[in-house]
Amino acid sequence: MRIVEYLREKKTAKLQDIAELNGVSVDTVRRDFEQLEAEGLLRRVRGGAVFHNADITTQKVGIRGITHREEKKEIAALTDQFVADGQTVGLTSGTTCLEVARFLAANYRRLTVITNNLAAVNELAEAGRFTIIVPGGVVDCNEEAVFGDTCEEDILSYNIDVAFLGVHAISVEKGITDFRINQVSVQRAMIQSAKKRIIVADHSKFDQVAYVNTCGLDEVDAIISDSGLSHEVYHKFRNCDVDIVIPQP
């Protein structure tokens, strides 16, 4: 792709310049840019594009399309009943925990956060007020998170007041399960190290079963979800003695 090569070299590109280079219209280039941005190869800015890691002023990690974004924000807002200033908080990988990180960054003065979620680290670091600890290990670029034996050992060496776990599947019969085999052992380490273990999951994760077991519902202190959770599902889980927190209507 000529555009990506150009950007790799020059770091920035104007719509006009690329149009001239390729002998096409500015509109065509604009569409190309949209396409390439969707593929994560560049970031569109006013008048052109930048190679997505060349942003010298904000250096934000590219945020891929987040599904159920509003629901995740609702969930993040409900975490405040579990966290007090000065505490040690754990966050796992995924976009729900990323929203929790944003919420914490905006609403707390002092926290120690232990997280393998690299996108969350970005949000928390911008606040500048928190102590942020990242466990070591191998980087999973798709998850934007660290994983591995070292990661688990590091997490186990800390005492966490409250851990928020972003999960992909919750079921009455099978408890918490997941597709991300790398992340399951990290989650287990968080569960072991934390006094309070709170699942954060939007309504689409309920009544789902994935092939790896994380833990049973009895190992979890509460589940926070969004207003999209149906009454039926809510009561089904309440009847199993699980504390579910959702927004007040």
Place this chain on the structure above:
Amino acid sequence: MVKNKEMLQEDRFLKIVEYLKQTTVASFAELAELTGASVGTIRRDLARLEQNGMLTVVRGGAASRSDDLSKQSFDMRGIENRSEKQELVKLLSRVVVDGQAIALNSGTTNIETARFLVSNYQRLTVITNNLRILDILKTGRNFTLIVPGGMLNPEEYALYGKKCEEEILSYNFDLLLLAVNAISDQKGITDFRTKEIGIIKAFMKSSRKIAVVADHSKFDRVAYRNVCGLDELDYIFSDSGLSEEQVCRYKNQGVEIFTPENNG
């Protein structure tokens, strides 16, 4: 000065900072003409750059900050001498081979190193304690990336701590690409980043070969903390800004120096 069509913000920032380095003080009007932007846009740019420690807004314009690199945050230090850094990292093809395990410490030169590696290598295992460098390395789709766990320093955007150093020591690397702040033929490698020194020493212990990557502005400088002597290095990579005389002097200390003119 020719009135250019309006540039992208990032280009404007670079131009403003470079210009101020030469002139020390500049008015809004000067900067507007330099970049082809409106004075209003320049005001906003300057406010932003001041926030990041790159300059000081004064009555009628802006003044460059003094050359105290230690006060500037990691992100903004990256603008200085960028073309020299890009020039020198190209020489790394002499020592980096696909399949190797490479360590990159925290340093703005290694931002360019990371870009170079991603563009020119298919398979590498890379470890770094700097999360900005990690962001760039992530674009190397087939790279195995490792991060040593630790506490985040928000200014450097890198991880530090005793545990971090211990984790680094648990690995073996083929090559350390070492970004430093000061090289002297009298005092060796020195640095002002106290926390980074422990990390550097751990990386050095874990690596078979050590290559310093430093643009010419780092030479014949001494910072207040010692890192190591020149005899502990295998290679030094620098740009064409290094004088013949300098190259000779450092060669006489027994280090293999690569610049575009020498062995490059």
